[in-house]
Amino acid sequence: RFTPTNAYHYSPVRIVVTPPRSIESPSPTFKPEESFSLSCLPTNSHQEWYSGSTSLSLPEDDNALSPLHCFLRKYCVEAFSATEEDVAFPRYGKSHGGKIVLHQVGIRCLHCKSCTGAKPERAVCYPSSVKNIYHSIETWQRRHAPVCRFIPCWIKRELTRLIETSKSTGGGRRQYWQDAARKVGMVDTPNGVRFGSPPGIAFENASQDSCPSVPLVSLKDKDLVTDFLFLLMEQMETCQFAEEDRSGGRSKIKDYPVGFGGMQCKHCRGMAGFGRYFPSSINALSLANSDRNIYNHLKKCRKCPESIKQELQELQTQESVKNKRGSRKLFFSKIWTRIHG
Numbered sequence: 243r244f245t246p247t248n249a250y251h252y253s254p255v256r257i258v259v260t261p262p263r264s265i266e267s268p269s270p271t272f273k274p275e276e277s278f279s280l281s282c283l284p285t286n287s288h289q290e291w292y293s294g295s296t297s298l299s300l301p302e303d304d305n306a307l308s309p310l311h312c313f314l315r316k317y318c319v320e321a322f323s324a325t326e327e328d329v330a331f332p333r334y335g336k337s338h339g340g341k342i343v344l345h346q347v348g349i350r351c352l353h354c355k356s357c358t359g360a361k362p363e364r365a366v367c368y369p370s371s372v373k374n375i376y377h378s379i380e381t382w383q384r385r386h387a388p389v390c391r392f393i394p395c396w397i398k399r400e401l402t403r404l405i406e407t408s409k410s411t412g413g414g415r416r417q418y419w420q421d422a423a424r425k426v427g428m429v430d431t432p433n434g435v436r437f438g439s440p441p442g443i444a445f446e447n448a449s450q451d452s453c454p455s456v457p458l459v460s461l462k463d464k465d466l467v468t469d470f471l472f473l474l475m476e477q478m479e480t481c482q483f484a485e486e487d488r489s490g491g492r493s494k495i496k497d498y499p500v501g502f503g504g505m506q507c508k509h510c511r512g513m514a515g516f517g518r519y520f521p522s523s524i525n526a527l528s529l530a531n532s533d534r535n536i537y538n539h540l541k542k543c544r545k546c547p548e549s550i551k552q553e554l555q556e557l558q559t560q561e562s563v564k565n566k567r568g569s570r571k572l573f574f575s576k577i578w579t580r581i582h583g
Contacts, residue, residue, distance in 0.1 A: 292438070297320055298349075299312070309408070314401075346433060372424065455481060458577045469557050473550075475577065477546065498520060504518060505519050519532065
């Protein structure tokens with residue numbers, strides 16, 4: 243039985259491109275007038291590209307992706323860097339960006355990667371950017387999995403079961419796929435995806451909150467608000483803004499300093515980028531819209547106990563008591579103090 247690991251191996255051998263005036267030496271097909279964003283390149287000044295391979299699977303996949311996509315990322319495919327042989331004889335797949343280059347990252351089948359000779363179609367795909375990794379895996383599922391004779395029977399059976407029982411055909415939030423790729427070392431470049439750090443190592447060294455989390459409410463606060471609101475905020479805890487929180491569509495918080503106080507779901511702890519909130523003021527924290535955002539997260543959170551979800555639903559349905567005048571503001575003032583000290 244095949245057993246994957248989070249990072250299979252990486253080679254310390256790397257290519258260092260240090261041209262005197264340009265970021266990367268242009269290939270014969272590269273036109274100087276073509277422009278690209280420097281934000282897609284790694285921050286190191288020597289442009290170090292690493293070689294090796296790594297699993298796409300992360301522990302937080304379960305919080306963001308369907309069981310089918312979690313299974314595909316863990317047991318079916320891996321990311322690897324193209325070797326000189328792959329460049330000279332690109333018989334395993336094709337690059338959507340054109341010619342394959344040395345150390346370009348591709349997505350390949352785990353089960354036929356070591357087989358010699360011709361391989362079934364789409365055994366390898368070379369996504370043009372990290373945002374297209376999702377499409378590469380979807381292509382593998384549709385076109386390669388049905389014809390690959392090297393995939394074990396138990397994996398094919400499980401794939402069939404997951405496809406039939408999947409509640410959603412979506413791959414989860416697309417931004418998550420991009421963030422996850424960067425966690426295992428991938429970066430976008432003008433010549434496709436590369437490993438800007440040793441494959442898998444960046445993920446293992448992911449940053450964590452430097453301060454321990456504390457509850458947002460205490461029993462003394464219970465009389466200030468309705469039972470629904472108290473139970474809702476009881477599911478949250480303090481957290482701190484991290485570099486990882488800058489990604490995604492939350493443009494309003496991208497300029498926050500690292501360490502800025504916020505709150506997160508205490509069940510999933512904001513894994514996969516969900517359930518973390520960083521209100522800018524007490525007024526923003528106390529808005530009814532904040533209540534709805536937290537409740538919507540808890541309804542979908544896979545770590546939140548069903549008993550809590552059921553109680554929240556019942557309290558929201560039965561809720562008729564209003565907060566005393568000024569008590570809601572006092573309640574959230576206490577929460578703000580606990581968040582920011």
